[in-house]
Amino acid sequence: MPALLALCSSLLWGSGDFLGGRASRRHGVLRVLAWSQLATTTLVWLAVAVGVAAMGLEVDGRSLLVAACGGVAGIVALACFYAALARGPMAVVPPIAATGVALPVAVGLVTGSTPSGIAIAGIVVAVVGVVLASVGEGAADADGVTAARIAPRTLGLSLVAACGFGVIFVALDSAAGDTAGSALVATAGARLGSCTVIAAAVLATRMRPWRDIGPRDALAFAGIGLLDTGANLLFAIAAALGELELVAVLGSLYPAVTSGLAHVVLGERLGRVQLLGVVLALAGVVLIAAR
Numbered sequence: 214m215p216a217l218l219a220l221c222s223s224l225l226w227g228s229g230d231f232l233g234g235r236a237s238r239r240h241g242v243l244r245v246l247a248w249s250q251l252a253t254t255t256l257v258w259l260a261v262a263v264g265v266a267a268m269g270l271e272v273d274g275r276s277l278l279v280a281a282c283g284g285v286a287g288i289v290a291l292a293c294f295y296a297a298l299a300r301g302p303m304a305v306v307p308p309i310a311a312t313g314v315a316l317p318v319a320v321g322l323v324t325g326s327t328p329s330g331i332a333i334a335g336i337v338v339a340v341v342g343v344v345l346a347s348v349g350e351g352a353a354d355a356d357g358v359t360a361a362r363i364a365p366r367t368l369g370l371s372l373v374a375a376c377g378f379g380v381i382f383v384a385l386d387s388a389a390g391d392t393a394g395s396a397l398v399a400t401a402g403a404r405l406g407s408c409t410v411i412a413a414a415v416l417a418t419r420m421r422p423w424r425d426i427g428p429r430d431a432l433a434f435a436g437i438g439l440l441d442t443g444a445n446l447l448f449a450i451a452a453a454l455g456e457l458e459l460v461a462v463l464g465s466l467y468p469a470v471t472s473g474l475a476h477v478v479l480g481e482r483l484g485r486v487q488l489l490g491v492v493l494a495l496a497g498v499v500l501i502a503a504r
Contacts, residue, residue: 215455219463222447227470229440230307234298236433242295243420246288247411248431249438254404257442261401264394276388276395277402283384284406290377293370301367303475305487307468308494309371312339314465316379317457331500339497345490382461389453396449403445465498
């Protein structure tokens with residue numbers, strides 16, 4: 214069951230990332246995040262309130278704080294990720310961001326766990342993949358289509374996103390406890406942290422989130438938020454019921470969904486060096502958490 218939940222979270226994350234990246238190209242990252250995150254936060258906290266009232270769900274202050282801190286890191290990561298998707302090729306950015314799964318391995322090392330040779334090899338493979346995916350020559354293929362290169366700024370945003378995603382993996386695992394109910398509380402705490410950051414950013418920039426936004430756009434943003442929130446909840450439940458190393462790697466397979474949608478919907482193509490880099494980055498993700 215934990216493996217299936219983690220795989221489903223990958224599907225939701227990958228789909229939401231594709232839609233969020235496309236929406237950010239048109240409306241800007243902050244506006245997309247403001248609509249998608251704030252709307253779904255209300256639903257999550259309503260679910261927590263119902264759980265407390267109807268099922269005696271306990272809300273632990275420590276878990277909320279840990280999850281909120283993870284939510285802060287997560288929303289910064291998501292903002293950088295959407296910005297990278299808006300600027301660069303959607304087939305290349307997600308595998309780079311997915312290398313954040315290395316952080317749970319590092320946390321295990323600090324807490325006394327010794328990574329296996331496979332995990333160490335995975336880190337090396339992932340780093341090589343990131344380098345190749347980012348410096349691939351945008352050479353034209355047999356059909357004359359040139360593969361887009363990833364700019365240094367986009368690479369930087371992708372790497373920041375990777376760090377943030379790694380933090381929220383660890384935070385959700387720590388806050389989720391060992392039940393589905395505590396996983397819901399962890400998800401609500403993460404949303405509390407993310408929405409605090411978004412609200413501060415909206416106030417600081419004096420942005421009007423509703424400007425130039427029609428009903429269809431609002432529904433689309435809400436859908437992006439539901440996909441992201443659903444993925445967080447499924448991952449938190451998977452982490453509560455299973456081992457972090459296993460669910461982290463399965464939850465980090467979302468780049469396959471995003472890249473696949475980018476290829477099918479947008480017709481994005483990769484040069485041979487970039488394709489090799491993407492494959493190595495994904496292989497590294499699998500090896501890192503398969504220790």
